Each structure stands twice: as C-alpha cells, then as structure tokens.
C-alpha cells in the first residue's frame with residue numbers, strides 16, 4: 523500500500539533523549555520533573571518513551587489523555603495542569619493523582635468525591651504572578667486558601683504551590699517573581715507548621731533560569747513540554763542552548779502537487795484571503811514555487827512549519843494548501859516529491875491528532 527500524506531513522523535530516540543536531558547538537568551538540581559504530554563495529544567506510546575527518561579510524573583491539561591495514561595498502568599503519577607472543571611471532578615479523582623487548583627468550589631467538590639471514593643487527592647495551589655492566566659492573584663488569598671485546604675478538606679493533601687508564566691501575558695519567569703512564590707510558600711509553611719512538598723516554578727520557560735544557575739533554591743518542581751517535544755523556543759526566544767537537546771522529534775512530510783513559475787504579486791482587484799485577512803504581498807517578480815497538499819488545518823498555522831530542505835521559503839497557506847518558494851531550493855523540487863518540515867509547538871499540537879493524521883512512530 524502506498525504511504526498516505528501528510529504524515530507525522532515521531533522520532534522516538536530523539537524524544538527519549540530530550541526527556542532524559544531535561545530530566546537529568548532537573549535531577550542534578552534536586553528538581554522533580556513532570557513531563558507534559560498535551561502538546562502531542564497525549565499519545566500514550568510517545569508518553570511511555572518520555573517515562574523511560576526516569577521522570578515520575580506525566581502532566582496534561584486534558585483529563586481524557588490522563589485517563590488513557592492511567593489505564594496503561596505505567597506506575598507514574600498523573601498531573602492535571604488545567605484548573606479542573608467541576609463537571610470533570612469525578613474523572614479527576616479517579617485518574618489524576620495531582621491537580622493544579624485555585625477555586626474553593628472546585629476544591630470542595632474534589633474533597634467530597636475523594637471522601638466518597640475513599641482516596642486522598644493531591645493538589646498544588648496556583649499563584650498568578652502577573653501573567654494573568656490561572657491562579658490566585660495575591661499572597662494573602664493563596665495563603666488563606668492553603669490554610670483552608672490544610673485544615674478543612676480531609677480528602678485533599680496540600681502538596682504545594684506553583685505558578686505559570688509566559689502563557690497569556692508573555693511574562694518571563696525571573697528571580698523576582700519566583701522569589702515571591704518561595705516567600706508565599708514559606709509564609710504558608712510557617713502557619714501550617716510543615717514543609718510543602720512542591721514549589722512548582724513553571725514550564726519550559728523556567729529552564730533558562732535553571733540552566734544559568736539563577737533559579738531560587740527552593741523551587742523543586744517543573745512542568746516541561748515544549749523543551750522536550752520541540753526544543754525550538756529556548757534557542758530562538760530565550761537565548762538558551764541546552765547541551766544535548768535535539769530538534770526534529772516531530773517532523774511532518776507533505777507531497778508536492780504543483781510546481782512552476784508564477785508572479786509573486788496577485789493579479790486583479792484585492793479583497794480578503796481564505797481566512798478573511800488582508801495580508802501584504804511583496805512583489806518579487808516571477809519565481810519558482812511549489813504547491814503542497816498540506817494546510818493550516820493540519821498544523822494550526824503554516825508559520826508553525828520549518829522547511830528542512832535548504833533554500834525553501836514559506837509563502838502562504840489556506841486550509842489544505844501550502845505555497846512555498848523554491849527559487850533557491852538546494853535540490854530540484856518535482857511534482858510527487860515528499861518534503862519534510864520541522865514543527866513548532868502549534869504544529870505538533872494540531873498534527874498529532876490521531877483521529878485525522880497519518881502518524882508513524884519511528885523507533
């Protein structure tokens with residue numbers, strides 16, 4: 523049978539290697555690592571490869587993914603990264619060992635269900651340090667909530683506190699904001715009279731602080747996805763090259779369906795493109811270009827693609843078509859050729875949809 527395209531190739535050796543590099547970096551600094559699987563739709567075979575790094579926690583924002591992982595019996599803890607929906611509380615109690623929380627109503631619901639099921643659910647309370655997504659906004663509210671959980675909710679174990687940065691507000695983790703998290707934790711510890719197990723200092727974007735030896739000492743937990751599955755953001759945006767990390771864990775292959783020379787500036791009266799946008803077009807004269815059978819539907823946005831063939835430029839895309847400039851391509855591009863692209867996080871997120879994409883796990 524001929525192979526079908528587009529096709530997502532997962533390099534399991536690279537996945538294992540990257541997870542191990544991050545795991546060892548964390549371990550060397552006495553930090554517990556949760557490997558985050560939501561970026562590749564939690565595909566269990568890939569998650570299992572992550573676990574071979576030695577990490578003892580797998581995290582996702584989606585309960586369906588954590589349930590599938592839990593049912594595999596990998597002997598690791600599942601961590602729910604998104605504040606639980608009250609409507610999924612029962613799933614949380616059954617399939618998540620730990621969840622991140624901020625709301626009293628949710629915690630009360632989790633507590634009732636934990637008591638009903640005869641288990642103790644573990645939680646990390648989230649503090650918002652300015653990125654303005656989830657978490658309690660000030661120190662007093664977080665401390666108050668922590669005391670409430672500790673003293674009133676017998677079905678729940680307060681494992682620690684955490685924060686999330688550089689997601690909505692584009693705010694960098696820093697010694698300043700993470701020291702505030704530590705100070706908040708110490709205030710709680712003083713009142714409840716015991717040490718918190720975790721102070722969870724963020725995601726991939728906290729790794730630069732760790733790598734440069736600037737992470738506040740008491741931060742002892744991180745939740746890392748992108749840095750393992752793409753490893754593109756740290757060198758590109760954060761001026762951080764972590765030794766040993768490899769790109770190209772996920773690569774997508776697409777087939778060329780048209781090649782030829784065309785003008786670069788559209789002809790006729792301009793209105794809007796396929797998505798109601800009005801992009802600028804640059805007139806570069808007549809150039810060689812190719813059309814590929816892959817589009818924004820496959821990868822979220824074509825800007826999440828990184829051509830592997832040297833000299834190829836991304837020009838544009840609609841739902842199911844990608845246009846590339848091949849005027850300076852290193853080798854000739856013909857109809858029927860298969861071209862490879864590395865993927866930024868958004869690309870992996872969309873392309874790893876098992877219901878839809880042809881996915882090949884390469885061991």
Ligand SMILES: *Cc1c(COP(=O)(O)O)cnc(C)c1O
Nearest residue numbers: 558603686725726745746747748
């Ligand atoms: C997605 C997510 C992470 C992982 O983020 P990366 O940038 O992929 O490392 C960590 N924590 C929370 C709360 C998340 O939602």
